[in-house]
Amino acid sequence: MHRFLRISVLLTGLIAALSISAAESPQATPMTEDSLGPLVEQPIEFPHDRHAGDADKGGMQINCMYCHTYARRSAVAGIPPLQKCIGCHQSIESVREAPRIKKLFEYWEAKKAVPWKKVHDLPDFVRFNHERHIKRFIEQQNRPFQEACGYCHGNVKEMTVARRSKALSMGWCASCHQKDHLVTAEGGTPVGGQAYWYTFYKPDTAVGSAEGLKAKGPNDCWQCHK
Amino acid sequence: MKDIREDIAWAKINQDVLKSLENPRKLYWVILFVALAMLGVAVGCEVYQYNVGMGVANMDNPHMWGLYIATFIFWIGMSHSGTLLSAILHLMHADWRKPIYRFAEAMTTFSLMTAGLFVAVHLGRVWQIYYALPYPNERGAWPNFQSPLLWDAMAIFTYLSSSIIFLYVGMIPDLAICRDRIHEGWRKKLYTLLSLGWEGTDRQWRNFRVTYLTVACFLIPLAVSVHSIVASDFGMSQQPGWHITSFPPYFVAGALYSGCAAIITLFIILRYVFKFEEYMTLPILKKIVRLTFAIAMVWTYLNAVEFASVWYSHDQASKDVLIQKASGTYAPFWWAMIFCGSIVPLALAFKRFQTNIPVLFAVSLLLNLGMWLERWMIVAPTFSHGIYPWTWDHDQWPSFVQWGMVFGSFGWFTLLFMVFCKVFPSVSMYEVKEMVYHRSKETKKQEETGKFAAAGKGAH
Amino acid sequence: MMDSGFDRRDFLKVMGWGGAAAALSGCGNTSIENGKETVVSYVEAADYVIPGIGVYYNSTCAQCDAGCSINGRVREGRVLKLEGNPASAINRGRMCGLGQAGVQHHYNPDRLREPLLRNGDKGEIITWEKAYALIAEKLKGVSGEEIAFLSGGVSGHLKVLLGNYLASLGCKNHFVYEALAPGVVRAANKKAYGVEMPRYNISKAKVVLSFGADFLGAWVSPVHFSQQYAQFRRSVDGQRGVLIQVEPKMTLTGANADRWVPIRPGTEGVLALGIINALGTSTGEIAAAVKGYDRARVSKETGVPPGQIDKIAAILKLRSPSLVLAGGAAEGYAHGSQNAAAINLLNHVLGNIGKTVEATAAVPFPQMAPAKGNTAALKSLNDGLAAGKYKVLFNYAANPVFTAPGALKFKDNLAKVGFKVAFAHYLDETALHADLVLPLDSALEDWGTLVPEYMAEGAQINIQQPLMENLHPNTRGIGDILLALLKQRRPEEYKNYEDYYAYLRTALVQNKTAFGGHAVDDETFWNETLTKGIVKLPGTTAALSGRAGVAGLKLPAPVENDEQYPLQFIPSVNISLRDGRNSNQPWLQESPDPLTTIVWDSWMEIHPKKAAELGIVEGDIVEVTSRVGSIKTQAYLFPGIHPDAISIPIGQGHEAMGRYAKGYGVNPFQIMDAVFDRETGELAMHETRVRVSKTGQRVIIVKDESAAGAKQIREKIAARVSTDNVDLSKEV
């Protein structure tokens, strides 16, 4: 008698535990977290490390947004116009003869845009807005830009040609939005109700209270999928 | 005339049934081949539709659903009679079910599988169907549990798995028999595996009885819930002609109805193909026929109730749909449905038809045709005369793709069913034995009591 | 943001546009891609050109002659969408469907890409140099008399340039032809008001009585009138304006009228006089002239019930000022001028002149004023062709082979010309018969200035400028072509204009004072001009001088029953296809006709009563036969047409012009009689009489409205109330 009861209870518990744990973690950790994407063949092997790398490693610590200047003004970060590369490089005689620079100037003389390949290329129905993230992390929370960009692009300053180092999958985006980026009055919600954009319900308590500001990520699917 | 000969030897039962696994009539192979061909048509259509798009099925706005959904309901309905025969009659200790419930259950299982296919066929992006499954995923997105379609999925999954289990559990003792009797070969291995080492010990029988009873008890409410949920696909919506309170019982009745009709058809086929005359006897057939007749009348009544409730309601839109069904483009089909569903079954009321195989065969087919039409008449007319006038009377005719798919589904079903009957005993041997055993006992008792009575007279 | 800097060509370049067609691919679309697409990147970028953000340029819509100003959204060097330019008085930031489809004119896959020279019945690709040389050669020894230049309405500097070229050729035969131009009305207006196109101030009128003027659909300047109409509906000093539309076939305007009055075709003038009579306010010669038109007679001739006439008269009397418009339906007869005159007379009688019929302002540079297209030009050209007068024919922006009435046999006459040059966007019917076809830039690639015929407020010159670089490298702007041709004739004069752009710039900058830019230097002025897209001018106001005259006002009795051809044929103007020059723009083909919702095809409208007589039901393929010929099309039963008339829309039935136009519907011009207005010699479009016969075939009409014919039962779908129960003046 009791043996059977015990067994049944055991089974119940077991299966319940399994499925609840399943329900508990709606997004299992993205499979490809921090796994490097494939190395993309670029027309010119651009050395990010030389430009953005730390001084001790021989880098020049150039701000990401010096070249990728569109990021702060537009949804797409974009690639700098050729004229920007030339702007500096025509006055840097030292490397003028380096093969990569030669190639660069060939494009310039031909007035042809360099056909860079997309590395961080989201599916076409996903719309990520660089401007918003820059505004929030760098301008409002003034975090170091390399950290902010690094959230999604990884440690580019150590790479030559950029290479995807984050999953960039929906769950991955979402995990961040749940985790630690609480929407606070300073952190991106200047207008009271705006917290609403990031919670699935309108906070009953006044904005500014912890509960009202629990960031649950954008619950409007149309934020990214249009 | 008795349901079954009572002096029939148990060993003979084994032989007769096991024969069906070995050498059926030629007709079996013909059926199998035809079924295969029909399935081929459907596969062709599906490939075409998959590559080009749903448009080739010739649906449009507002005709978003077509024969696929209609046929889906049809097959779901078909499945119900299996449960009726095995579970309900089992609880009622109606032992005449014993020779026929096995194939009825098989029918349940396979018609559910067929229905399941139609869900996939209907989807615009079938390759994304896994979005509808509730599994923890990387995206963290879940299906919408508010959708009746999801209830459907859940219900059908439950129903299918339960019926398979029910079918299997009930088959274990027979599998043991096959294991013991069949000649060496892959089949023997299969049976050995499936029979789980059944020996028919008292302990096994004891738990077997209880389990079988319990599962039967679960199956009945389940079956009812399944088709009322299918009904709620329509009932939950706001469309005129769908938003009707009596839909769930109406659907359930329809389901049992078409199921019984299908059983008659298959009964006749199996009886001939596998030479089961001795077990699938006419008296049993007669019982089913009467059952069918009763359900037909119930369905007719519920049909009338539906019309009446629409008629007396203030919902002008639904009235229009009803009128449009009876007089619009779909009128011929609608009246055909009434004829096949309500008039034809009256034939079953006549004694001389109740055992007349050819007549019954024809009638049962007509009944099923009627039930299929009923499902179509639920789906299509509402679309062509909904709430919104701009889309009214925009009628649409299913393209060959849809017809092909419907046609093929019958092939698919027949294929599965026939293969099953060839591989597994389609008559439950041990239960027939029980039937014979108990019946003979009964009659012995009666005879004895009779003898004593006679003796008593003689004494004085 | 709209500043347009130095060398526009450079950043108008189309950059690699990976994400442009952001597609939802079929299977496996949840994976992220790596290195498949190319990034948008520039060589040099003006600092306001940012990937992912649209830049807007102002230009002018060339889909019709109304001259609306547009505001094109450009991203990554590709123009995506056209909006209205709010600064323009004509369209005030609004757009019609036709205008929206301008991008499809630009991106049309069937556009001509290379100069083509006829070789047998094929065209062989040649270079521009060769083409120019060829023209020069063909013109050698040909006197100006033997040269004809056929064009649509031209204005602005293009007209100037064209004029100069013709002068250089010593050619006086410039035929300006617009198939659907209100030629008769212009003439009548000139007589009645002293100007061809006064400003009709609908928004000031309390009652608008329109005789077949489809001003909401396709008449003169629809977008502008639509806006005025909106105000007029809302309230004209506190009172909602009333629109009465008199016409044999319901137009879009008719469908929006408070009262649509079906009238026997051709008797509009009679009704006008009848109304004057019923008003009873007129005196002297006018009174005398209209005396005969008592309600009984008028009612008998026009088929408008007497009560109706009184009602109209009453409301006109009651609510002043009003506005009476004479439109296409009224002018399209041999006595069209008479009709128009009678209708304009009504305006005089009602004292609307100066109130709702206002003086208009003209551009102070007459040489830039629009050369107004008309159909009389076609006739004279055709006569010339028939007589074999011309050796060389240039054709620009006109498609007479498609739009000339069948009776004129234009195609045959055209064959008599030795050398035919067509400047064309597409290989349309006329270009098809040309010997040399020169591909033009689309309106969104080209430079130009336009002076609209109908001036809304003040006067303005519209700037047309490229919104992106040439889609096809070998197309040229018409201006550039003319300039090149001129350089052949007068190299000295034009040598310092590198291209048409330079010409325009100099032309404008030279007169910048006149254009109100005296304060600024040339560069700024030019940039500002381009930025605005419009040059507003003080304008020279042409005062209304005309007087109410009844001289020579005699209206024929309506045609009595014609046995052989019992029905009046009304070629209706589809609001988006117009004269057929836009039929190859799929959006327009697929945007349903507002009244019938039929798409991608022609149809014959016939009144259900008449149809019943003839035993015709919807979808019957009927044969419409006139003296000239016959066409087959599908019948559509439409209560909004006079039972004595049938109607087929213009614009379909192309035999060329690419995949979206070719082979759809029929061309009603083919059966059109060559009847001309007695006074002006304009083509009388409505004078054709036809008979209709069933062919036995039947089709299901492709339309958006339901088979039930779009009637609403019970449910409150599109509700309507009478003015008694609402008060619009209170509304927001």
Added chain:
Amino acid sequence: MGQRHLLALYSNFDEAEAVVKELRNTEIKGFDVNRDLIVKSPIEHPEVEGFLGNKPVRVQWFTLGGSLMGGLLGFFLISGAQANFYAQFKGGKPIVPFPPNFVLTYEMFILGGVFISVLGFLICAGLPGRRSPLYSANVSEDQIGILVKSDDSAANALKAIFVKHQALEIQEEAGK
């Protein structure tokens, strides 16, 4: 001393019953009726349980547990999922609406019930299991088998009883 298995086959239940009765009544050393006796029959036959003295069946407990678990699991799984990160309003209904969840709970209830009952059946009936040393295919046809396990000493006594009741056949083998 060693163990021994005996299987006797009978043609009908009455004989089998008689045998069992006798085995019960006679006191044989090294043989315990309640522990060492197994009756095998081709059909499910209540009388067998009758004369074996009814032994309890525990499947119902599995059923109970299973259905309860299924139900609870269903409700919480679904509500939890609805309330997860992407909680979205749908058609003005609450994010965790009761009616749909009850429908699904009901299905899960049945699902759990059925699955676990069957699991219980397998456990209780000792399936799947190896076949016992002595098995006759006749049992699955038409004969009743009585399988006993006993010390060697008891074997003869048992055999005697079997024979007395005209056992059709007696199989015997030494058990370990």
Added chain:
Amino acid sequence: MSISNLLENWSQFRHTHPVEDKPHDPYKWAMTIDLDACSGCNACSVACYAENNLPVVGKEKYAHGQAMHWMRIEHYWDEDVGEEGGREFPDQGAQFLPMMCQQCEAAPCETVCPVGATNHTPDGLNSQIYNRCIGSRYCSANCPYKVRYFNWYDYPSTDNVWPAEMAQQLNPDVTVRGKGVMEKCTFCVQRLAEAKVKAKSEGRIVQDGEVQTACQQACPTSAISFGNLVDPESRVHRQWRAQQVELDKDKQAKDEKEGGTELRGYRILENMRPYPSVMYLERVRESAI
């Protein structure tokens, strides 16, 4: 997280919307269409094609009723016109009705989607997520207005829908739908998003008139007004208030009044309780003529 979340925020999870107590804040997009101004000219419809990458399906597919016009212009004739014994002519003209997705607050389509591809967004729109859609078409079957359109074919790869040249016109902000997904009017959500982002970065909310839908922008008679219903200054808000039409009512108080009302605002199929976000103003016709 979800179970704990479930228990923590139970009350919120039981909120209904908008019927109960879910005020929109800061945005609730809504529209007003003045049928008296609307002339049925189709400009809005074409503008929608241009803005939202709608495929031109061609004559054959149009004949099958597979047209993809998110914004369709309907017209209705009076009952008796052309009927036996009825009026001979439609002498009061037609009644035009621009019909697009009504962005219902309690949308029938949302509840029935098996995968939750269509939801109610916080700013009161009825979102449609293409990449989530599996094409069960239940939403459309349940839509009272029949304004949802299904990609019956793979239009991007169909001939003459978007030839290479025309593909360049496609709006990069709007996903091009592949075969088998449902789509519908979005109130030009791409424009709304752009405006919202701009406003957010400037620390304010979107002002009235700052963002226009394509149809509104094109409409020659300005019959369409669109804006934020929450913002008391917005034109839409003022119109709705003036017309006494309340978003969360299935029967407007003004209609209960004796002898009707002078106000012409109404919502289509209001009594079915989808709480549409589009208010129509009745067409007016002169009684004196």
